[in-house]
Structures are given as structure tokens and as C-alpha cells.
Amino acid sequence: MCRTISDLDAAVSDCRACPRLVAWREQVAQDKRAAFRSETYWGRPVPGFGPADARLLIVGLAPAAHGGNRTGRMFTGDRSGDVLYAAMYATGLASQPTAVHRDDGLRLLGARVTAPVHCAPPDNKPLPEERDRCRHWLTTELDLLASTVRAVVVLGGFGWQALLPVLDQAGWVIPRPRPKFGHGVRINLAPKTSERAPLHVFGCYHVSQRNTSTGLLTSTMIESVLSSAAAAAGLRG
Secondary structure (H helix, E strand, O other): OOHHHHHHHHHHHHHOOOOOHHHHHHHHHHHHHHHHHOOOOOHHHHHHHHOOOOOOEEOOOOOOOOHHHHHHHOOOOHHHHHHHHHHHHOOEEEEEOOOOOOOOOOOOOEEEEEEEOOOOHHHOOOHHHHHHHHHHHHHHHHHHHHHOOOEEEEEEEHHHHHHHHHHHHHOOOOOOOOOOOOOOOOOOEEEEOOOOEEEEEEEEEOHHHHHHOOOOOHHHHHHHHHHHHHOOOOOOO
């Protein structure tokens, strides 16, 4: 049983529940990309990143094969992370705009980054059963953050569909029919019990290279969502 965020991060890092993902992440870590041939890849599940008392949670999809799977930290060492952390820095949620490796000094300020799937999947596409098997980690994470978290930013439709059942299980009321994902969508969730506070959930296009290179998602767009979420989380006056 994970009693703290540190316990959770350690347990996530040792998970071997999905044979296909275990085989893929370890094969990638062995074969490597030519540009990173001299590096030792992490090659394990990637835990969430950020303080244990975060007021804002950012939920992605899964680690990138040569990003988080290489560096061992969410959105670190890939182009998606370059976009995300630059936007977080611009909105006062990160101590620096770049994320290169686990020991680069980056700190998140009042925010934490996680994913519904903690292993890098082939083609960036986890199977539904892998998503569901990984779900308990996110449920536990939300339970541990429940006393402080007040807003969530979900990056992409996959994360949105994965997160709503988790929020229901973790103690918030999900409207019926379930709200659809969209960039800039905001829903306010009532708590099921007095142990939970209301939660503000924001949709944002994923910071994938495809979305950012085509202009579907711009720095201005993601900074706008992050600023709104930070205000809803009580990180802004």
C-alpha cells in the first residue's frame, strides 16, 4: 500500500504488469536511438513528477520511447516536453523552461505531471487493457493528492477518456452523459464526500509534435489553459 507520493513513485517504477509494454520499453532501452547511443536508458515505468502537495495535476498519455523511457522523468528529453515545460515556465509553474534529464535542476511549482499509462507503448498507442491495468496507479495518485489538488489539465482525448473513470472512483461526481473532450473545455466536478474538494478539469490538445508542428496547438493556446487552471487551483491571485 502506498502511503506517500514517494512510496507511489517507487512502486510504479518497479511495475511489470503488462508483458507487451515491459518487452517494448526494455527493447527500446537496449536498441536505443543513434543520437543517444552513449546513454543508459531508464527502460522502466516512469513515475509522476512534481511535489506531493501539488494543487494542479497535468495528465498526459504515456512516456515517449526516447523521452521519458530514456530519461526516467515525464516529458523529459523529447519535443513534447520542450513545449510543455516552456509553457509551464511561462505561466510560473516550472523553475526553468527546459527538461533535458532527471538531474537538470527542474522543479515544478505547485504542479505535478503524470499519465494514465506509465510505460512507453509501441507507436504511442497503449491497448485498452493496458490502460485499465495501469488505472490503479492514477487512482492512488489522486487519492494521495486529494487534500491539495484543485485542478487538472488533461492533454489529449486519450487522457480524458482514461481520467474520467479514475475521477469517479477517486471520489468526484462525473456528469451524465460524460463530458466530451475538447481544447479549452472546462468542467467543474462536485465531490462525493466531505473528504474531497470541488475539482476543476480542463481539456487541452496534447503537446505532441504533430499537434505543435501543424499549429493545431500553439504556445499561446497551452499557456492560456495552464493559466486558467493555475487560477482555478488557487496558484494565482
